[in-house]
Amino acid sequence: xxxxxxxxxxxxxxxxxxxxxxxxxxxxxxxxxxxxxxxxxxxxxxxxxxxxxxxxxxxxxxxxxxxxxxxxxxxxxxxxxxxxxxxxxxxxxxxxxxxxxxxxxxxxxxxxxxxxxxxxxxxxxxxxxxxxxxxxxxxxxxxxxxxxxxxxxxxxxxxxxxxxxxxxxxxxxxxxxxxxxxxxxxxxxxxxxxxxxxxxxxxxxxxxxxxxxxxxxxxxxxxxxxxxxxxxxxxxxxxxxxxxxxxxxxxxxxxxxxxxxxxxxxxxxxxxxxxxxxxxxxxxxxxxxxxxxxxxxxxxxxxxxxxxxxxxxxxxxxxxxxxxxxxxxxxxxxxxxxxxxxxxxxxxxxxxxxxxxxxxxxxxxxxxxxx
Amino acid sequence: xxxxxxxxxxxxxxxxxxxxxxxxxxxxxxxxxxxxxxxxxxxxxxxxxxxxxxxxxxxxxxxxxxxxxxxxxxxxxxxxxxxxxxxxxxxxxxxxxxxxxxxxxxxxxxxxxxxxxxxxxxxxxxxxxxxxxxxxxxxxxxxxxxxxxxxxxxxxxxxxxxxxxxxxxxxxxxxxxxxxxxxxxxxxxxxxxxxxxxxxxxxxxxxxxxxxxxxxxxxxxxxxxxxxxxxxxxxxxxxxxxxxxxxxxxxxxxxxxxxxxxxxxxxxxxxxxxxxxxxxxxxxxxxxxxxxxxxxxxxxxxxxxxxxxxxxxxxxxxxxxxxxxxxxxxxxxxxxxxxxxxxxxxxxxxxxxxxxxxxxxxxxxxxxxxxxxxxxxxxxxxxxxxxxxxxxxxxxxxxxxxxxxxxxxx
Numbered sequence: 001x002x003x004x005x006x007x008x009x010x011x012x013x014x015x016x017x018x019x020x021x022x023x024x025x026x027x028x029x030x031x032x033x034x035x036x037x038x039x040x041x042x043x044x045x046x047x048x049x050x051x052x053x054x055x056x057x058x059x060x061x062x063x064x065x066x067x068x069x070x071x072x073x074x075x076x077x078x079x080x081x082x083x084x085x086x087x088x089x090x091x092x093x094x095x096x097x098x099x100x101x102x103x104x105x106x107x108x109x110x111x112x113x114x115x116x117x118x119x120x121x122x123x124x125x126x127x128x129x130x131x132x133x134x135x136x137x138x139x140x141x142x143x144x145x146x147x148x149x150x151x152x153x154x155x156x157x158x159x160x161x162x163x164x165x166x167x168x169x170x171x172x173x174x175x176x177x178x179x180x181x182x183x184x185x186x187x188x189x190x191x192x193x194x195x196x197x198x199x200x201x202x203x204x205x206x207x208x209x210x211x212x213x214x215x216x217x218x219x220x221x222x223x224x225x226x227x228x229x230x231x232x233x234x235x236x237x238x239x240x241x242x243x244x245x246x247x248x249x250x251x252x253x254x255x256x257x258x259x260x261x262x263x264x265x266x267x268x269x270x271x272x273x274x275x276x277x278x279x280x281x282x283x284x285x286x287x288x289x290x291x292x293x294x295x296x297x298x299x300x301x302x303x304x305x306x307x308x309x310x311x312x313x314x315x316x317x318x319x320x321x322x323x324x325x326x327x328x329x330x331x332x333x334x335x336x337x338x339x340x341x342x343x344x345x346x347x348x349x350x351x352x353x354x355x356x357x358x359x360x361x362x363x364x365x366x367x368x369x370x371x
Numbered sequence: 372x373x374x375x376x377x378x379x380x381x382x383x384x385x386x387x388x389x390x391x392x393x394x395x396x397x398x399x400x401x402x403x404x405x406x407x408x409x410x411x412x413x414x415x416x417x418x419x420x421x422x423x424x425x426x427x428x429x430x431x432x433x434x435x436x437x438x439x440x441x442x443x444x445x446x447x448x449x450x451x452x453x454x455x456x457x458x459x460x461x462x463x464x465x466x467x468x469x470x471x472x473x474x475x476x477x478x479x480x481x482x483x484x485x486x487x488x489x490x491x492x493x494x495x496x497x498x499x500x501x502x503x504x505x506x507x508x509x510x511x512x513x514x515x516x517x518x519x520x521x522x523x524x525x526x527x528x529x530x531x532x533x534x535x536x537x538x539x540x541x542x543x544x545x546x547x548x549x550x551x552x553x554x555x556x557x558x559x560x561x562x563x564x565x566x567x568x569x570x571x572x573x574x575x576x577x578x579x580x581x582x583x584x585x586x587x588x589x590x591x592x593x594x595x596x597x598x599x600x601x602x603x604x605x606x607x608x609x610x611x612x613x614x615x616x617x618x619x620x621x622x623x624x625x626x627x628x629x630x631x632x633x634x635x636x637x638x639x640x641x642x643x644x645x646x647x648x649x650x651x652x653x654x655x656x657x658x659x660x661x662x663x664x665x666x667x668x669x670x671x672x673x674x675x676x677x678x679x680x681x682x683x684x685x686x687x688x689x690x691x692x693x694x695x696x697x698x699x700x701x702x703x704x705x706x707x708x709x710x711x712x713x714x715x716x717x718x719x720x721x722x723x724x725x726x727x728x729x730x731x732x733x734x735x736x737x738x739x740x741x742x743x744x745x746x747x748x749x750x751x752x753x754x755x756x757x758x759x760x761x762x763x764x765x766x767x768x769x770x771x772x773x774x775x776x777x778x779x780x781x
């Protein structure tokens with residue numbers, strides 16, 4: 001199987017992949033949010049698997065969550081209660097938004113996966129005391145893992161894990177940059193599958209396969225297409241069909257601000273010195289998600305930086321319905337783009353995408369006015 | 372239905388006094404540019420005492436949100452926020468308040484412009500985003516007081532982090548106000564804050580009397596002072612007066628619901644634009660909402676306050692508040708209230724505006740039904756945006772719920 005196929009396979013059926021890893025004797029932890037310190041989990045010899053949540057058959061979660069809860073939280077709880085996560089040895093809940101906080105409680109009270117940890121990260125990432133607290137939280141999580149699984153996570157193992165993650169993040173970034181320069185090298189949905197696959201697959205294997213994929217793609221000749229260049233902004237994208245629809249409408253997604261995208265790979269960890277302190281610095285300094293607080297204009301500046309760097313013609317906001325942090329940032333980000341004359345559109349999505357025809361028309365209309 | 376005469380005796384004398392205090396307070400806040408005082412906008416669960424010590428006037432957009440809701444201006448203002456791009460699924464306090472800031476409208480002609488913003492996330496993550504919006508709009512300094520969620524514990528690392536932030540908060544205030552923080556005053560303000568909370572708890576406790584001299588709807592009204600002016604003498608004096616009035620009512624047998632037969636517990640914030648309607652609807656069933664988890668939250672963490680070392684103890688008191696704890700911790704408070712106020716049922720307000728308060732309610736409901744054996748019901752609204760509220764559906768649910776209570780209790 002080609003490296004790309006392997007990522008696509010894992011992304012298509014993450015549960016199947018994780019289940020086969022579990023039956024080969026690997027421990028598996030589920031996680032939410034790109035702020036999860038996966039590096040520590042990997043250093044413990046445990047496979048971290050990002051949970052995206054079921055898209056259908058979520059009615060079992062309705063007994064615990066009101067209708068105004070986002071589909072990600074509802075889908076994840078439904079998966080847990082429907083036995084679709086039977087391969088998990090536990091789950092990790094980093095401090096994210098209000099909904100994930102309460103999902104943590106509901107999960108703890110209603111599911112029984114063995115290991116459970118809240119990683120209550122700081123929300124503000126601007127002060128030395130917050131950085132110190134973040135470091136303390138990571139140390140506590142390391143200790144909780146050691147205790148929960150009766151193992152020791154050595155500094156050496158942690159350093160090796162940081163190197164693996166640096167390699168993964170660097171490769172993902174290289175792929176994104178390659179794709180930005182030459183979108184024809186692979187489709188947007190394929191790149192999205194690589195991204196999601198890398199959040200599920202054995203990380204040493206993922207690092208190696210990413211390297212192989214990058215060199216395979218680098219060998220492809222550069223082509224000059226006439227497609228417009230757009231960027232996706234939002235929480236996460238596990239709707240690969242969106243990329244194909246945008247491509248059919250005449251544009252390529254050349255960059256993003258997503259936690260299944262640039263927010264996941266930006267920020268390399270120093271592998272010198274105390275590994276926990278290095279790790280803390282990465283999470284402290286990386287591009288923030290709107291559930292965290294850094295500079296009040298940081299996200300707008302970051303967005304405009306990416307628009308300029310990648311010669312983006314237009315921005316598509318992919319807004320998960322009932323996602324408070326992203327909904328609060330939207331008017332400001334839109335205003336920032338409007339001021340700079342960058343066309344943008346808002347697409348509110350739930351578990352199920354709007355009908356294809358309707359979506360295609362909306363994308364076509366938007367992309368046709370880009371210049 | 373009661374006669375107008377009886378209604379008159381049931382009106383609280385203290386209500387008039389409270390309106391006077393609130394009017395004075397808002398006049399004081401609105402004339403800050405003339406008096407040279409600084410104004411801070413602060414979240415309802417935020418540490419206000421350092422502002423009192425620094426002579427800064429605290430202003431509460433959330434209290435304002437309640438005013439907007441009660442004066443039926445929420446729908447219009449929330450609609451304006453939606454036109455600005457804010458989703459209709461966001462907190463209606465935030466939407467209404469953000470629209471007011473830009474429109475310069477709303478009750479009392481808008482809030483006085485802030486010199487600084489103090490945002491404590493012990494109640495939700497929404498306030499962080501809301502205050503970031505204001506920080507961009509008003510271009511004034513923002514202090515974020517970050518209180519890690521205590522799902523099951525308050526670990527030492529969190530204690531250290533929050534305690535350190537109190538120093539940073541004081542530094543921030545000194546910088547913005549251009550004068551030094553008077554540490555000696557903190558003992559006095561701390562004492563007044565604690566005394567205010569004690570008295571507020573005592574006021575709420577009077578509803579444990581059967582029949583109750585007050586309802587949760589009264590508590591929603593009288594709450595404003597413990598939220599806005601905690602740490603001042605005026606709050607202490609006022610609640611002493613209110614407490615005396617409650618004692619007098621018990622003495623004179625003036626009950627909130629003349630023929631109180633059923634006692635209910637309310638969960639979550641009020642439906643601000645239907646206070647009277649809800650109050651009347653339950654009263655028509657001889658049901659009294661004797662207590663609520665919401666107004667109790669402003670005295671719920673008294674146990675962590677150390678009068679002799681107020682500043683240090685604020686770290687724990689402000690972190691371990693009702694909403695910043697796990698669902699299983701919250702339900703313990705509910706159990707205590709069920710026993711203390713001897714309630715026959717619980718009314719849960721599933722509040723689309725407040726996810727941290729509302730998600731987990733189904734689990735709490737189940738636990739209360741199982742462990743306390745009382746019926747529970749749920750009504751849904753956006754607390755300040757009446758466009759989503761269905762009066763007929765809610766009335767039907769209340770009727771069915773009261774029927775269940777009646778059958779159970781007789």
